Amino acid sequence: MANKKNLLIALLTAGISAMAQEKKDGLITLQLGANDTMHTVTAQVNDLATKAPLKGVEITFYVQRTFGVMKVGNGTTDTTGVITAEFPLSIPAGDTLGNLIALAKVEDNAVINDTIFRATIKTKLSFPAHTxxxxxxxxxxxxxxxxxxxxxxxxxxxxxxxxxxxxxxxxxxxxxxxxxxxx
Amino acid sequence: MACGNNCTCNGDGSRRNFLKNSIAALTTGLAGGALIDAFASCNPPTTKNDELVHVMTHDGKMVSVARSQVADFKPHISDEDVRRGIPGKKFVMVIDLSKCDGCGKCTKACNKMHYLPSNKEWIEVLEMQDSPKEAPYYFPKPCFHCDNPPCTKVCPVDATFKREDGIVGIDTDRCIGCRFCMAACPYSVRLFNWTEPVKPDFIEQTPAAEHVFQSKKGCVEKCDFCPHMAREGKLPACVTNCPMNAIWFGDANEDAVTCFDGTTTKLSQLLEDGAAYRFMEELGTEPRVYYLPPVNRTYSTKDMKIEKKEAEK
Amino acid sequence: MEKLSQDIKDRVELELLSTVGRRYRQETFWVIFLALVCIGGTVAWIIQLRKGLGVTAMRDYVSWGLYISLLFFFVGVSLIGALISSILRFSGAKWRYPLIRIAEAVTLSAILFAGFMPVLDMGRPERLYFLITHGRIQSPILWDVLAIGTYFFGSVIFFYLPLIPDVAIMRDKLTDIPVWRKKVYRRLAMGWEGNPTQRRLLKKAMWLMSVVILPVAVSVHTVSAWLIAMTLRSGWNTSIMGPYFVFGALMAGCAIMILIIAILRHGYHLEHYLTPTHFSRLAACLLALTAFYLYLNVNKYGVPAYKMAKDERYLLQDLFTGRQSLLFWFTQVAGLLLPIVLLSFKRIRESIKGVVSVAVMVLLGALINRYLIVVPNMLHPFVPIQHAQPGFASYNPTLIEWMITASSLAGFVLLIILLFKPFPVITMWEVIEGVEKSGEQAVGVEHLSNIQIIQGHGK
Incomplete structure (x- = not known):
């Protein structure tokens, strides 16, 4: 019940804000990698329509956990629309195969609509299904x-x-x- | 499409966004309908109705499933599954005593979820005062789901058992009511059904050990860490109803715990920063519940009335 | 020693056999009374089965009550069989001969009810068979069930072995009894004719059983003690529990033995066989056991009382000066200290009345002590008892509980009486053999040559 209500309110506000500010839709490309100590996640933010890089978009990075998403970093895109964040390799995988889901989230941004993108990292730090x-x-x-x-x-x-x-x-x-x- | 989008962005929405029957699921790229999955980029763009979501299977693997199919994704849970526990998980709870103001909403929510009468408390909020000069504090006490559980040690029929995911479960189809586990539990967590309990009006599909309603005449019951919720990626009732965000729940394998407002934090960091301890560590039961000491409390301890033991008066 | 004449032997056998199948007015009264108590208890049990354990005063804090206390009492009493037929055997005490069957009967009855108490205490007794189908051998309950079962079976064998020659005597001498009883005696006698091979085999079997029964008996008591000692509760979490139970058991068993032989001596007119010698010997045993038990009590309560660790403190205060202090000091003073003082006097040890009164005190103390071992500890858990509903933070047994408790005790006595209906109270052949080997004084019997058989034994 409460869920539905929230949903409705969210829908309405989204519609209103979209109309009032004419925010753009963003396209985020996530590039994942790792060095010796850290996972790196690079986000490239483009305008979905024009494909032009977007500057000054604040992005928060998360990793997916069982009961929620855990923040691992944030930052603002540079002129080429790129932002890189690092988080330690010691953050364990999210499932027994070693898959770690990283998320890039845009919230309450003036330039583009709220959006969320997800990518899967294959980590070496998996845990056994059965102990x-x-x-x-x-x-x-x-x-x-x-x-x-x-x-x-x-x-x-x-x-x-x-x-x-x-x-x-x-x-x-x-x-x-x-x-x-x-x- | 927009609903999913807005939902995830809405405060605690990320928590709500989980699909009913998945352990972990999250909608992929949303805003303009575009969807790019950079690393594992083989997922083809999908239509609104056939969007891919990631679902944890009951053997602990993440798979991509079309959303339209997820609603029916209800894995059959066998007796063996229940005794084994949820694969790949090690559930853990952290209770922040500095935040708990003793409102008792966790108890109420728990009682509501498990259809318990008001005289039963699976999570009990005690008023503790270790010595007269020390300040009192509230102490919510669920089952500690010990890693060296004295209760499962003594059970003669394997009715209470340690699961791989850390939960200490009770199979009320097995319990003979000898109450040895109650005598063995040093924390007085276990409750007994002395009389016929009032049954709620529904039939449960899962094996008895994961029933929402666990009360059965002549059997023992206690806090079960809400495994039926965890299977759906949802937090236990006490956590989602703690307005003070005092209770954290999560998976030690993932090194993360989540509280009421959806904040997910690194477990090891939380324990380190908060100088966490476990209740009566000297007993060697190795609880899976950690406490953060009651520092800088937000309420006045003068209002607390401590119920004294008969012998202490 | 010289052989007893055939005439004396015949008279002894005739006298001892005269109790078999005979009706005594007092006995009939007691059998009816005890049976009524048992029926009352059965009704109470049926009510308990229907309504659940809610009809008892046990609640989540005091989750074990009278039934488990009584389990420990019965388990304790049952050790007397091993004391008489094993410990006394290996210490060469000849005076045990007349006591053997009585001790084994007490043991049999006690261990049977000890096995019954946990069933009364179970929330779901209909699932009892889960112990076999789903048993976990890591649980002390399983050890206890197995130990009690083993001890029961061993006691049946031990009751039976010395019975074989006696049943043979009954087979040969009791002629005017119904045919079915003759048949039963004939079967039980195993073709006993007293030839040297049979004697050798019987002696061997009895020796073997008395060796085996001792560790089994000790294990029954130790494992029962472990039911509470294997927990982390204050007061229970102590390694003294095993020996504490074993010696408490020997003491209670010795006291109940004195009581029962006094009743049998009086009721069945066994003055020649159960003599002041037996009472004074048992009194000496009781003195040693009460003294040792007091020593164990000083250890059990004194050591933690010196340290007064936080969680022990509340329990000990409750026992020493609190709600349980009356019962506690009764068990210590009237149940131990006073008996020790009284039994130190030879005059009291040699008077049957004196010994019996002391035994009653010891027994009462032992019974209450079982309650004190179980209940007060449960009222003092580590986590403070708060917001307890009325009746949860105390324990006042209900009528149903008292009825079931009373009927268990009644059933225990009743079974002993019934065990002596088809068999003689005294082991005839062993007493005769003992007297022939070592004399009347060693066996403790008196004036066997003076036995007058009045036809029909109408005293």
Missing amino acids: PVKAGLISSTPPLWLQLVFWLVVAMVWGSFAYALYLVYRIKASASKKIFINQ
């Missing part, structure tokens, strides 16, 4: 040593019981008068 909980006291599967000790103790005790019962059986077997057994 099984190690067999141990807290896990579902018992550790080997416990299984061994447990079943050894159980076997020893119940084995002794079985032997005691076997002795009882032998008591019966060593009776001379067998008449009692079959009745």
Whole structure:
């Protein structure tokens, strides 16, 4: 419900602002790379219609996380419409394949409409899909040593019981008068 | 087209923009309908109705799916999936005690989400005062989802279990109600259904351990870190309803946590800058919930009334 | 020692067999009374099953209450079997012979109810079989269930082994009993005719069982102690719990043994067999055990009380001067200190009345102590109890709980009585053999040659 309302308001304001200021639509080309210590992300901002580079566009860079986008840098484009930002390689990937999604976002800019562009970086820092909980006291599967000790103790005790019962059986077997057994 | 655009630009919109059934999804280039994907640029320009979105599959891979198909993208979650947890995730919570003003909205939101009566609190806001001269502070206490959980250790039937994504879950189809886990939990987090709970009027499709409504007579329940929300890329109810932005939730693998207003920050940085600690570290339970100490509080501690223990009076 | 004459043997056997299948007015009264209590408890249990554990006073803070306290009590009492038939055996005490069957009967009954208590306490008893289908061997509950089951099975064997020659005597001597009972005795006697091979085999089996039963018994108590010692709660989180339980158990078992042999001596007229010797010997055991238990208590409470660590402090204050202080000091003074003082006097040790009264005190103290081990700790968690609803921050057992508790205790006594209906109370052959080998004094029996058999035993 709240979502819808926001959406409507957003729609209206977008329409009004577009009409009033006649902002341009932007086209951002993202170039991604990395040096030894940093990821680099370069954005080239052009006018979508004329393809001319746009100067003075403030861009914020983000990386995609599970529950939101995390800011990693920002800046304003130069005369060639280019802006470069760096963020550390230590920022981990966003999925188990090592894909890191970088975003370039334009917000409340005088030159162009709000826009957002996305590119995927293949990082080496991926994390495993599964890190099984190690067999141990807290896990579902018992550790080997416990299984061994447990079943050894159980076997020893119940084995002794079985032997005691076997002795009882032998008591019966060593009776001379067998008449009692079959009745 | 414009809706997606404006949505993402609207304050906490980036959070809302996630599609219902994806873990992580974001619309691609929007403004003029142009779409360029610089590095992985093979995505062809699409029409309004067939725009590509990125969706995390249930085995932790990012895939591109046409938006029109995403609505139906409802992966079947098996019993095994639930016991394993969400692939590639390590959920973590950070609670900023300097921001928490004890309003209790997290508790209310949690109770609403999980259909709990007012006498049950999965996240309890305690008034703490460590010693008489020290200033009191509010202390929201969810389940700590310990990495060395004393509760899963003692469960005789594997009804409560540690998942790969860090969550300590409870399978109410398995629980025998021995309450050993309650005795074992040093934080008094676990609650028991002493009587028949009032059931909400809907049927859940997921296995019991990820039910929204977890109460079952004769079984134990507790805070579950809202895995059903996380599967959709959404934050737990307590986080999205904390007006003070005091609760952060996220993925330790990604090294990021997000709070109510959508701000996402680096987990390691937050813990370092805030001098984070874990509650009763000396117990060795290794909680997945971190606390930032109650410095520079925004409320007056004089108004706080601390309920004293019987023995302390 | 000289052999007993066949005449004396016959008279001993006749007298001891006279209790089998016989009706005593007092006994009938007690059986009916206890059975009624049990029925009341069963009704209470049915109510509890239907409405859920909400009918008890247990709540989220005190999540274990009377039932678990009683589990620890029964587990404790059940150790007496191992004490009499194993520890005394290896210490060469001949006076144990007349006590063996009584001890094993108490053990059997106690361990059966010990196994039953957790089921009463479960939120979903219908899922009990999950312990087998989904059991996690890392959980002390599984160890406890297995240890209790093993000890029960071992006790059945141990109850049965010394019974074989006695059942053979019954098979041969009891002629005017229904055919089905004859058949049962015949089956149970395993063709016993007392030949040397059989004697050797029986002795071997009994020796083996008394070796095995001791570690099993100790494990039952230790593992039960671990149910609480394996948690991180203040007061429970201590390594003394295992020995504390084992010796508390020996003490409670010894006390209940004194009580039960006093009742049997009086009720079944076993004055020749359960004599002041047994009472004074058991009293000496009880003295040693209470003294040692007091020592363990000083350790358990004294050591943390000296340090007064933050979380222990509230618990200890509650016990020493707070809400639980009355019960706590009762167990320490009336349940331990006073018995030690009283039993130090030879005059009291040698008077049956004196020993029995002390045993009652010790037993009461032991029972309350189980409650004090379980409940107060749960009222003092690390995280302060705040905004607790009424009834959550305290524990006052409800009528349903009291009824179930009372009926478990009643059932425990009832089962002991019923175990002595088809079998003689005293192990006849071992007593006779013991007297022949070591004399009446060593076995503790008195004036066997003076036994007068009055037809029908109508005293």
